[in-house]
Amino acid sequence: MRLSLAWLADVLPLPAGTTVDQVADTLVQVGQEVEAVHTVPPTTGPLVLGRVLTIEELTGLKKPIRFCTVDVGPGNGPDGSDEPRGIICGARNFVEGDTVVVALPGAVLPGDFAIATRKTYGRISDGMICSVRELGIGTEHDGILVLDRDTPADQIGTDARPLIGAEDTVIELAITPDRGYALSVRGLARDLAAAWDVPFTDPAARVLPDRAQPGWPVTLADPVGCRRFATVRVAGVDPTAPSPFWLRRRLAAAGIRSISLAVDVTNYVMVHLGQPLHAFDADTLSGAIEVRRAVAGETLTTLDGATRKLAAGPDGDLVVADESGPISLAGIMGGASTEIGDGTENVLLEGATWDPPTIARSLRRHRLPSEASRRFERAVDPAIPAAATELAADLLVTYGGGEIVGRSDVQGEPFTPVTITLPLSEPERLAGRPYDRATVVRRLEQVGATVSGSGQDGAVLVTPPSWRPDLTRPADLVEEVARLEGYDTITSVLPVAPAGTGLTPTQRRTRAIAADLASAGLIEVLSFPFVGVAELDALGFGGDDVRRRAVTLANPLDAEKPQLRTSLLPGLVETAQRNLSRGARDLALYEIGSVFLPKANPPTPGKPTVDARPSDAELAVLDAALPQQPLHLAALLAGPGSQERPGWWGAGRPAGWADAIELARRVGRVAGVSLRVVPAEQTPWHPGRCASIRVGDWPIGFAGELAPSVVERLGLPPRTVALEVNLDGLPDPVPAVAPRISPYPAVNLDLAVVVPVGTAAADVQDALRGGGGELLESVRLFDVYTGDRVPAGTKSLAFALQVRAADRTLTAADATAVRDAALAVAGERLGARLRD
Structure with missing residues (x-):
């Protein structure tokens, strides 16, 4: 969301002396994320409004060049006269009588581009007619900036900066999914008004006039998918009427390209009020409009020219259709058959309230994000479609002529406002600082909520406004009070650690092992704990290998890795492969992390609710269903210098199976445990170069050289070695005892x-x-x-x-x-x- 301060000032008069930094800081204080502040590069010197008087086409040149005489106002002519100036210009998107922006000699445009009188193409060019990009107020460079033709004569020669927005500033925000209302100037202005404790006048609050005729006959076949469908029909619009410059400038500040008057008006209302609109060419509609789900086999050619196969069924695509079939993908993009064109004179404006989950499913299904769908999937205020369409119709009539001939407002399933009981002690309990009753009531009313009397035990009854569907529970209301009062008013208190706590002996032992391996030259890595069948196959785990029995996630982050790891080796191998692919030659890696071993026949817990703490019995079942999670250590050494790096001192040495076993012994020494090494066979190690690492007769892991077939399949260097041990299998650490040192010779x-x-x-x-x-x-x-x-x-x-x-x-x-x-x-x- 890009917020123009000039646009904001029209909705909320800013307190005197308010700077852009203060506005940005206030937005941050009320919970909005400010990503950047964009200012227009300064233009110094004379920059004035001018009117093109004559245009002479110069011939015999390699490209079209025009010599124009431009009225630049009294006292701005050559030598301070009132005479027009002659200016050379290559653009062709203007005609005699147009109002343009002229940089006079002595002006310096953004980029340190100085303007001076010069002779070119055999003529004297006494200034420059400017484009949007040259002025630094946009990126378009297809032609020069043409302003409204009806600019009063007394404005010719005046400073152009206020009119073109050269002094405007745009604040770019990242709006979180729960704050759809903030995707509008209206919503952000309300937040700022509350933060500054100044009155706010809702720009959507307008009296709707009675219309004798309906906008268009509409039927809601899906009253839940579309709860409201308002239309206004405007006839006799001038199809050649351009959008006024102030409208184009505001859209440009919002990051939206100007297209045509009808489309620009709908985009303006969307950013202004937060209600996306759609404009149909009324002459292309066939019969009444019906809002329904798509049926099997239907397709729609959208405005981007793509023909899309629509999904049918209860969870299918919601469409706007007439007798010819679908004409719009609801809330996302209109259809090409009813598109506003160069000759459109009769316009039907539509403002609707769509079901957010339905819009979200459709835009992801068709991969068709849009500014409209971005707002609809976050929920749009259901109270303003009629007001938004009326505002758009008024603008269309004002700047495009014609007249409003009808309005209709069809309601689907009504919205039932929820009433929340908020104990007055709840804000202090959750936020950690006291708020009196007057503060709580005032802040909630500034949000737009209705606070009606008291409930039991001193609680208040709060009805959230229509534009805040995210307010559903007392904690949401507490957040509103806290953010408007200022998070900085909540003092930071460092909790005091209770005496006698700290690292457990097992934690200290784990840290000591990690530090010792790092001192031996190994690098610690942290890999994702997710694996798939492909990784297990590559390591050669057989079908009956117990490590294939893993916990499968219901909603995995990666569909190809849906299981929790039972071994650290897959993640360690993937890390090694990634580093080798980026040019690494010698690797010595280790990882300490949990593996997840499912229990045999675990209980099936129910789904506990979130409105109350689960009972002890529910927690016991949940705990019994959890997999065992022992802490493992794995290491992998690969490359010709993985054990000893080459240098001036001599050739390097690759790690061998004995080095992997010695690392295991080293872990045992740090843990204070004497480990036994016994020959063994275990996948994925080489059958003749693998050892079982044991505590007494209890195996806790394996170490050695990986099997050649596994190394080749994984693309690892020859003779790669690895180890994996279960640290939880080590005996509990005991206090170290100082050794007895004999003074006698050995x-x-x-x-x-x-x-x-x-x-x-x-x-x-x-x-x-x-x-x-x-x-x-x-x-x-x-x-x-x-x-x-x-x-x-x-x-x-x-x-x-x-x-x-x-x-x-x-x-x-x-x-x-x-x-x-x-x-x-x-x-x-x-x-x-x-x-x-």
Whole structure:
């Protein structure tokens, strides 16, 4: 919505000294969103009204050029005389006798365009006849600006700036869907009048004259879809009559292009009062008008030239039809068969009240938004169609001649005003500051509501006005009082946090894990929690995979992703693909977020109402129906330098399956949990390079290299690795205990054992640690060997053992005893023997 301050001043006299900044600030204070303030670039120097006296067509040139003599008023001629000035002009959209805007020598137009006397085309051009774009008041440049021919003679030579709106300012607003009334000068003026506490005279309040004849016979076959249909018929309009300049200027300020007098008048009334109108060529109508739903097979060629197939049925398109069929798509766009043309002399003006949901469905069905539908889908004041059509008819007669020959106003299902009981304590309860009774009543009456007496317990009965269908409950009325009193009058009080609260141990652990992964060079990402079948197929999840059992949304944001995720990998893969497609080569990403695991046979909750808090039983059923939402962590490393970046220090290194497992171990160390690593097979990981991450014997996730087929299908770099663990599967965090540091030296021993090829090194390490007892401080694998120096079907594992006592210096015999005990347990459990 573009609000011209000059237009606003005609509806609401602005207080003396009011600036555009004050108007914009007040609009913001009453809840409107101001997006921009547009001012006309300044023009300095003499800019006057002129009248074209003669036009001489210059010949022998490559393009049409005219030499004009223009009366620029007394004292504005050459050397201060009253003589006309000669001006060269290339435009051809004006004739002798037209009133134009002339920039005299010494004027400077927007863009620092200085005007001077110059010789061109063999003539002296003593000024310039200006176009709309050259004046900075519009973008049209098809010709020069032609004003009304009936401009009084005493205005020739006067300053043109006030007339052309060169001093006007336009405020651009973003109107929210619940405030359709604000899509008009009338609605915004009412808000400003209330904010400034000044009287407001409704421009739609007019006495309708009696008409002997009906505007047109009308039948409402759908009295709910159309609750009111007013018509006024104007005969004998001059089809060549132009729109007056003031009307064109106001439409331009509102961002609407001038078309013809009849169309311009309807657009003017729409912006002025908020009631969209439509003009039919009455001579093209066939019989009575009927407002109905479209029937199967009907089509309509709209004003944009497109032939549209109309939807039938109770929720189908609402149309205005005559005996020939549909002639207008109700509330959206008229039909080409009854369009106002160059020869239209008899005009039928229509102002209707349409059902907002019906209009919204049709405009989305046909993808045909318009200024009219934008207002109708937000609801238009049902009390003003007749007044709006009368205003349009008066303007049409004033500037186009003819006479009003009839008016009709057909009513559908009547509007029943709602009465709301508003306790006087409610504004303070919801807004947080006290409002006395007089303030509440005054502000609601300024909105247009009727406050009638008192209800029980000191409540008032409020009937909202017809133009505010959004006011349906006490909270809506409280909002009106609060915004008109000013949101800035509601003091900001910072709530005091109750003692003893803060992050839980689990939250602190999660933050510590995230910080540690970031310090390791991984970048945290947040992906949408929605997945589709395509993502699950690409990851290779089989039909019986439990991760395919997901919660399906009733109203998904993306039709191709209607399910809540059961794994973080799809979102992480999509993020990686997006970054790779934009030129990234090395990625190290992680995400911490919830997954959603549906329960088996959950209860089916009913739909609780919003007028009261659900009961405890209803809340219990709702809670039982919610899916489990464990917190997962996933990481993905891809690219030739994903583990170590290349540089002057040497070549980079891609992350391998062992790096993914080490990240899982790192998470365990930060959480204070010792994790076990066990070989496993799990989609989408490589069958031979995948590990199950466990707490004891309880699996909490998987890590390793993704399967080559999955990597190829997803377009990821070769050898991409990933991990995913369930953070909720970690034991509850316990306070950290400071380690005991022995002051005595350690004894380092190497131990190489031979085990069957299929034996996991982690199992051997666990066995050695268990046999070594409390003196065995650490066990680290440092070599794996298979070859001809060990028996076939076996492998050699070499471990570094560190032995230390807390209370003494160990002897060689003590350390050897620890090594032998560890080897004995490994041999007993896994058949390990000392390598020769």
